[in-house]
Amino acid sequence: MSDDCQALLSATRLRLRMQSPFFATLALFARYYVTEAIPTAGTEGKNIYFNPHYLAQLTPAERDGLFLHELLHGALLHQSRRASRLPELWNIAADIVVNGMIVAEGKFVIPKGGLREPELEKYSVEEVYELLIKRESPPALPIADLLQEIPNLTTQSDSNNNDNDLNSNDSEPNGGQSSANSSKIHSHSQDDQEIHRNRLESPRHQEEQLAVHWRNAIQQATVVARSQFQGNLPEGLERHLGEIGQPQLDWRTYLWRFLVHTPNDFQGYDRRFIHQGLYLEALVGESVEVFCCIDTSGSVGDEEMGIFLSELRGIFGSYPQIKCWLWYADADCYGPYELDNLNAVPKPQGGGGTDFRPFFTAVDEKWSREKQAVICYLTDGYGSFPDQAPPLDTLWVVSPGGKNSDGFPFGEVVRLRS
CATH class of the missing domain: 3.40.50.410 (von Willebrand factor, type A domain)
Structure with a gap:
């Protein structure tokens, strides 16, 4: 099962390189893990976690959509932007936003049961939350994928499997382009040590580090996308990604x-x-x-x-x-x-x-x-x-x-x- 899941996720990353240079470059900044500690998939802000059984039952297009769903949660800083808001309702609002972005690209699909509210998808996640909280019956959350803490990876099928893991503190993409020579594979012990360090850091320090991490990622992904297409990003994508470049001032x-x-x-x-x-x-x-x-x-x-x-x-x-x-x-x-x-x-x-x-x-x-x-x-x-x-x-x-x-x-x- 472990090797099969590694192959499925590697295939997703290869398809992203062909379909979207922006998302392919952005994906270089996230580590992903296969683990049975969560029911489907989730992220705590930087790493992405997949349940091997759930992943295996999806179609290739759905796996791509799921990967992007969790990747965008991280890149848009949905975890840290929640602040004191209700976690479940915030997760619903964040799901609506990222699913709308994925579908609007026209190349990807979201897994069955994914939340869609087209009339809300143009708004920021904060505004979607405000609109939902006024409803008597907001939509139900299929699964909570904005994780409050790092899962216990002792039940994982395999550790970090990024074949082009370029997001360590001492390694950055060369202009957003992947290279086998610059790849850096992390061992189980290295990953465990980093996760342990993350647990010891203060929440404020973690949020600041994540913000810097993803802003760098978006900047490099944007440069790559614009250099290849010689134009701007899609309007919806650029609008939402621009939100994290602005200070979240009350x-x-x-x-x-x-x-x-x-x-x-x-x-x-x-x-x-x-x-x-x-x-x-x-x-x-x-x-x-x-x-x-x-x-x-x-x-x-x-x-x-x-x-x-x-x-x-x-x-x-x-x-x-x-x-x-x-x-x-x-x-x-x-x-x-x-x-x-x-x-x-x-x-x-x-x-x-x-x-x-x-x-x-x-x-x-x-x-x-x-x-x-x-x-x-x-x-x-x-x-x-x-x-x-x-x-x-x-x-x-x-x-x-x-x-x-x-x-x-x-x-x-x-x-x-x-």
Whole structure:
């Protein structure tokens, strides 16, 4: 069984070289093991584990899809990006994303029973999670393949079998190309020693090392793919892979930084928020106006609206120099209302279609030009934009499932996630 599985996985890697230089290069950065310690397949972030009996019953196309499924979980840092979210629901969201990427390539298939939700596959895994958690009955997880710890490999049929294992700390692919002369086969004892070291490392250190490992892998795979095809990667693939190159900054932290970032003088960090991990500059000087609008066209739920308003009031209560004017908007806009910690928030108005232009026209009329000011708009992003960008910095806070960030013609975009 062991030798048979080694041959099956080697055949998968050979097919990847013929079908996708990108995935073939990416695969060089993962070690894989055949073990009966897990029921089907899984990954803890870097290594991939396959059950020999499950692997043997799949068709060649399904084995390729399974290999890519686990490989993409690792490359997209799905393990470390989960943070404090519910493990099972996060696994479901991650499965939907990677299965969508695999099918979209048009060359691979996923094993029977694999999760598919085409309407969600264009979103990031964080957004898919947010959309699923609102459902009364989210889809069931066929098998938990985002492993919480390294499996006990004492039951494995064989140890690491990479015939071109180029992902050790002292060995890197030569420009992404495999070479028999540069191959490095690891013995059982070497693998056991590395796994033991991984168990002793702190979780934070492991996450940092994994992030560096996979970003290097993606960079080399991208170079190889583009050099061979002389073009860009498929849009969906490039979008998802680009996510791990961006810092995973909580939207609340981003909002705080945006609203206190002005041309005024600063006097170091505001110590009131250091315990929350928010190293925010203490603002001094002239007051700042914030023109805030909340989309009430039906796309923003009561929960998101409540959380957002709570965050805004916390900011304004902590920084008296900031003055906020609030509008609600669908195809029209309603307001402005002065927002502070004393006045009750007015009842939302709207419910029709979405047009961003009336709000920006209202801001242009309201802004005195005598004070520093910024614009903040909470929306799903689907509506009519002004023909010209406003003269003020604009922050779009986009609800889960909203328009892709590159669809906004101006301003900065941050995704509303827990």
